[in-house]
Each structure stands twice: as C-alpha cells, then as structure tokens.
Amino acid sequence: MKNLNKTIIVVLIGIMFISIPVETYAQRRIVKTKRKVVTVTKLPKGHKTVVHSKTKYYSHKGVYYRKGKSGFTVAHAPVGLRIKTLPKGHVTVRIGGIRYYNYYGTYYRYNPVDKIYFVVEKPTKVDSPNFEEITLIDGETLEGVYLGGNENIIQFEVDGKVIDIPIVKIISMNFAPTLE
Secondary structure: OHHHHHHHHHHHHHHHHHHOOHHHHHHHOEEEOOOOOEEEOOOOOOOEEEEEOOEEEEEEOOEEEEEEOOEEEEEOOOOOOEEOOOOOOOEEEEEOOEEEEEEOOEEEEEEOOOOEEEEEOOOOOOOOOOOEEEEEOOOOEEEEEEEEEOOOEEEEEEOOEEEEEEHHHEEEEEOOOOOO
16 A cells, blocks of 8 residues: 555656646756856747847846847846836835836836836936926925926926926926036
8 A cells, every 4th residue: 555655646746747848947947157147048938029229138027138149148128228017026216316116126217208117227326316496487496306298298296296387387497416
C-alpha cells in the first residue's frame, strides 16, 4: 500500500510539471550581465510596440524593452513618451510641491488638458520648481502649481485641487524660478 501511495504522488508531481506550458519557461528566462542589464529571450505575451523619437520600444505592464544582441533588454522609458493610463501599482509622490507618478523608477506627470501622462526625468527637490502665482482680473491671487493649458484655459493645482482658469480672467502669471 505504501508503494502505491508513493507511485501515485510521483505520477501526480510528474503530471504537474508536464502541464506547465513551455512558453512560460521561455518568457521567464532572464539573463543577467555584470552591468545589471536585464535581458529576456522572448517578449511577454500582450506586449505593445511603441515608437518614440524614431526608436522602437516594446512595453508590457509598465516595463519597457529594446531589441538587443541576445534578446530584449529592459530599458528606461524614454523621456517625453506619452501614455493614456498609468501602470497598475504606480505610486503618487510629491516633490517640491509637484505631483509625480512613479512606477519602478519611471516618473510621469499628468497633462490634464490633453488627458495624458508623460515620462519625465527623475525629479529632485533641488530642481523642482516652487509654487507659481496667478493674479486674476478680480484681484484674487492664487498660489499653486501650473499643470498645463491651451489657448482658452489653464489648469492650476491649488491645495491639492485642480481648477480650470479661463485665460481671459488672468492678469498675470509668475512662474517659480528654475534652479540650474
């Protein structure tokens, strides 16, 4: 009876290993080099091709890849790349009064006018601007963060709330100096 139980267990374990798709092994095979460059031999299922500044990238769930000599190398998302939705698992951070979205070292800002997120350089407190100031035609002064705009409105964040301000109601805007 004991030998029969052992045989059944061995057969069940063998069936488990056989039932795992070979493709799963291929996608997860990772090669690490001395420079901490990560290369995969096959792109994950469901990846998308993205072209930015004439360079082809492949993205999957917030991770970007470029074609390399021995497969596809994990790459930084290119600065300026525009996306419609943030990767699941991103975190919101405030640096120098500015709201950023971070996903594994890639920083995004939101453009509320175009309703897109765009990749930015990693911010530091030193190079992030302080608050900007807007004076309206009724004399009111707002202090906050300029988020973007078009020929009709600008979007400004005041105390964590995003407001639309028609251009015709603005007398002046003072932008915080950028530090070099």
